[in-house]
Amino acid sequence: MIGATGTVGQRLVRRLHDHPWFRLTALAASSRSTGKVYGEAVHWLLPTALPGSVSDVVVRDVHEIDDCDIAFSALGSSTAREVEPLLARRGLMVVSNASALRMHPQVPLLIPEVNPDHLEMLDHQDFGSGGIVTNPNCSTVGLALSLKPLADAFGIEAVQVTTLQAISGAGHPGVPSLDILGNTLPLIPGEEEKLETEPQKLLGSISGGIFSPAPFSVSAQANRVPVVDGHLISVSVKLGRGASVEEARSVIEDFRSPVADLHLPSAPRRPVVAADDGSRPQPKLDADREDGMTVTIGRIRSCPVFDLRYVALVHNTERGAAGAAVLNAELLAATGRIGGFHQSDADPGSDALSCTSGG
């Protein structure tokens, strides 16, 4: 795994060290960490203990690694832009949480429950024998999963979104406590651009190896708040055709994953859930739902300006990062897109897949 010591890297370790399909074979991080054992290189931030079997793994340099099938990347954007294509050309399937290549015209930006058909783009990719698949920005995941049922049922013309984002999204050391304790920050550099472009790619179509983004516009305002995990997202939507609050609630409640039949190990039973309680969702109470993989939607109501309003909550470092990447890798494995892995291998303990790393 690449970028293994960061906040997302730690959650990848948590998810992969006892994964039923994958086996964690190598960890890579920046030169500050290489050569140390992981337990010393990492400032472990999770309340669950660092798995002992991982603690003693020596952190390697990404360029030394070629003995595995999948490379999970939790790299920073500029490093990812350089390293991820190299790994793909070495034959690895890169499953990336980095933003660098999300909007690349040959790289799928993937949420299994939203656009599994976009995997087709791998057939048109030009990264040698490997490939690259990305998951969206942490806030985008929550927004896109909440928009998907509405887009399918009513169409979407415009979206206004304001986020209240948790500090874990900035990693560690990340946001200084003097800046955020008892405060809110109205700027998260680069965040709004992602929220304003990624949803259209996710909800867009693909044909002949060319993406066509969905034709709606998004206006995003991103704020940082003193919350540890869980991005809260206020959304107003202009629909393609009118819909009552009840209809909207119904399509959300009835939404099921199009790849439910694959029984991906990290897939939640329900990717989106409508909250009954009008004071929900709340990060503290709802972010961890289904191990952080379910987006909770609340306060669905009509909008005096557009058609519909609601509040969505996404666990930013699980469904919005580590869990998103692992789920993408599971989809790749289950659809035969990872060399040497056959779905019949998917019994616990199988070592058909391994996990590599990089920068």
Next chain:
Amino acid sequence: MIGATGTVGQRLVRRLHDHPWFRLTALAASSRSTGKVYGEAVHWLLPTALPGSVSDVVVRDVHEIDDCDIAFSALGSSTAREVEPLLARRGLMVVSNASALRMHPQVPLLIPEVNPDHLEMLDHQDFGSGGIVTNPNCSTVGLALSLKPLADAFGIEAVQVTTLQAISGAGHPGVPSLDILGNTLPLIPGEEEKLETEPQKLLGSISGGIFSPAPFSVSAQANRVPVVDGHLISVSVKLGRGASVEEARSVIEDFRSPVADLHLPSAPRRPVVAADDGSRPQPKLDADREDGMTVTIGRIRSCPVFDLRYVALVHNTERGAAGAAVLNAELLAATGRIGGFHQSDADPGSDALSCTSGG
């Protein structure tokens, strides 16, 4: 003063105990407090010390009080609806922060810098020899002050607003710490309705004793965040006519109070200020500007869905409550609408005006 022991009442005490025009002559509160001295009745929450001269004042029942000219009301809504008209009929000028009568067809909803002409409605009011003037909801004050220059210059057709509101807005004991520490709450009961109706009255016109609300719609989503003072407001505006970001910034920076010549003691030098720093406004750094009376506006930029976006910050218990009421009273005094007060009396120490109380 009515409702003197609450969080807004405390800030009224702070502003009035050494006010250059007004003299604090009586304090009233609920039956739980009457008969006690203020210092014992109040759970003082401000870092500035409780003024000794006020600490020993005996808290009275509102119904016993008639020996003053202005009644500042920091009452809860249901009590205000009953008590404020009674006080007005007793001949007092009621200056209220309560929401009860804000939308009453004869009661001015007043921000001196926005709609001072609305005072004309006092000539049509039917509360006996007294009168009632209200200030808006804490968030509305910030929104309306930010919209005013834009409305004057470009017209406004629609507004999408999402708030990140401080806990002091809920008073004391207010929000339980278990609910808000490390959390955000996507519901503040009653708040969105105020944000969706008050701005139109404030920016509307008055003619022949009848208010005509401004013809734009507002969609508001209100959130509670773990911040002590300062509501942050994300705004997207559809203008009547197109405007560049530079034009918008100019009209905001050039905005001056229409009643600046009255030199109201609590009026800020500048009611709205455009922040230079793209990471501002922030509650911790900007809420206290000009003793909490200035609204800071930042991140003015174009909107992919509407025309313009920005972030506004208002000190919710000063410009949004206590300071708003005192400023309204100052406008009433300076325009000769309070009996026995002439502007030439306005030297420090004058006791031409006193301040009463109620429930």
Next chain:
Amino acid sequence: MIGATGTVGQRLVRRLHDHPWFRLTALAASSRSTGKVYGEAVHWLLPTALPGSVSDVVVRDVHEIDDCDIAFSALGSSTAREVEPLLARRGLMVVSNASALRMHPQVPLLIPEVNPDHLEMLDHQDFGSGGIVTNPNCSTVGLALSLKPLADAFGIEAVQVTTLQAISGAGHPGVPSLDILGNTLPLIPGEEEKLETEPQKLLGSISGGIFSPAPFSVSAQANRVPVVDGHLISVSVKLGRGASVEEARSVIEDFRSPVADLHLPSAPRRPVVAADDGSRPQPKLDADREDGMTVTIGRIRSCPVFDLRYVALVHNTERGAAGAAVLNAELLAATGRIGGFHQSDADPGSDALSCTSGG
């Protein structure tokens, strides 16, 4: 269960609704809640969902209940003082988290790993056919568990303790957010008295139905801090005989529960653990260890004034309240002190024991 809607009551529900030995048969709460189903009566504060099977249970009045064997009490102190003896006289075994009767000369103040022999007092109790057993104050549990190995090995002469206590200890609504956000409170009424008297009873002896408190003095200073769960406790100890830091660390690490052989379902594998990392324990990272039942001890070092210093962390609403009570009930059951329960019944699903409720 009595007091089922409070913060401790909720955690009791969480622990009991699928307990291997006990069956939750009734819930009781104050008159505000009786007659409602639990799901409506409770303001559920836990991130784990309210169990559906409990949500529909109708909350009853404590005085109507006699159809069970154990009464878990999470009552307030004054109600507990009145209700708990009544329940005991009705034949129930009252397992109480309330402070009312902790220092009663006939009531065991019990931590299974510290003083299981104190159960002998039940033979001398005079509450009719039932009985009453209490667990200590939340901070005391952490202090007593940390002192126990030291007391056994070296003796204890005096203790200075300062606590940093989480807000969940005050229940809900509990501490107003305006009082604690970005603040610390140097007073928790009644807390220091408990810390200064309960440890001596816990570490004392019992003979012929009479408690002899351990002959050391405790000085406690209790502070409230903006943390959700987990009391941090700074301790300085004057030992009966000198001990090196290494010796002290050894006796802590080697400490095992004297009732380990009973395999109580809620007992942690290790009741106290010495942290390796000098920056631990921390509430956020360590409180949940072993489902909140393990006390973590860190920074064991010599003291320039006394002999030994360290920092202990206890999950205040688990090991310090709900988990403490359930563990006490398990010890009662396993030692044959609950009518109709035989240890051979202790297979999952057994309904030999049920759980009642009260006020």
Next chain:
Amino acid sequence: MIGATGTVGQRLVRRLHDHPWFRLTALAASSRSTGKVYGEAVHWLLPTALPGSVSDVVVRDVHEIDDCDIAFSALGSSTAREVEPLLARRGLMVVSNASALRMHPQVPLLIPEVNPDHLEMLDHQDFGSGGIVTNPNCSTVGLALSLKPLADAFGIEAVQVTTLQAISGAGHPGVPSLDILGNTLPLIPGEEEKLETEPQKLLGSISGGIFSPAPFSVSAQANRVPVVDGHLISVSVKLGRGASVEEARSVIEDFRSPVADLHLPSAPRRPVVAADDGSRPQPKLDADREDGMTVTIGRIRSCPVFDLRYVALVHNTERGAAGAAVLNAELLAATGRIGGFHQSDADPGSDALSCTSGG
């Protein structure tokens, strides 16, 4: 001023830019900042605006500066150890907040209200024509000011102290928000050692150029809490002779600065104040008392283990750092220890003294 961009440096700027005696003539900081104007080099963290006159000052390298009389140092410890003696040898009076030379046998560790006689050591100092004076660690200031009246009246034999320290003490970026939000940290590296050695020097005596530390021992346990400003300190004291709580309270309330007659501009009217309210002091409500220069003492009560207990609060970046340094410089000026400054010059606007900088 040296180290001008840090959190303490910013508060020094705030205090010095309009100081009645001193004139801020130069700012110095690390190589990262030199050459930039201060307004760009600094991440300004104070709610009061950065003074315009200071914003445009170009930050210099400390080694270029010799055109002033006093060098205020807010340097880190290792840089201070090297730079401060150099500046002194260049003839400057170094007034330092750094810890490097506090325990140096020729350097006064000074609190004007505690040990003004220690300035005598300047006559024995061997730093060329200049000199070095230091103020204590932020927590030590609060502890020493609270101990001083007790030491004078009753003598002190031993002290147990546990601190709850604010995040501003770690500077900016300082403590990562992920580490401290909703958490407490039981370790502040280096802090306890200072608390265990500095009080004895402060309360010790000086004779013939040799310090004799006061003969008592201190045991300190330091914790970090999510508070912005204000260290809360729980203290237990073993006195030289017994004293009732009333006597202790009296000597604290009656304590007056031994240099009150000098009317130092930054000296508080009362350096220590006993709080009446048993729930005080609290950082949020009491830290700012007298511009952050007064230590508030509360909960004075007897101790079951030692003689006396209380809680003290000190504003860590004012009385504990920037204000401490400025007050020390004022004492130096008023006692004729700064070249070219005569007390008769002490009218506002005097430029007899200037302020230099360094690293």
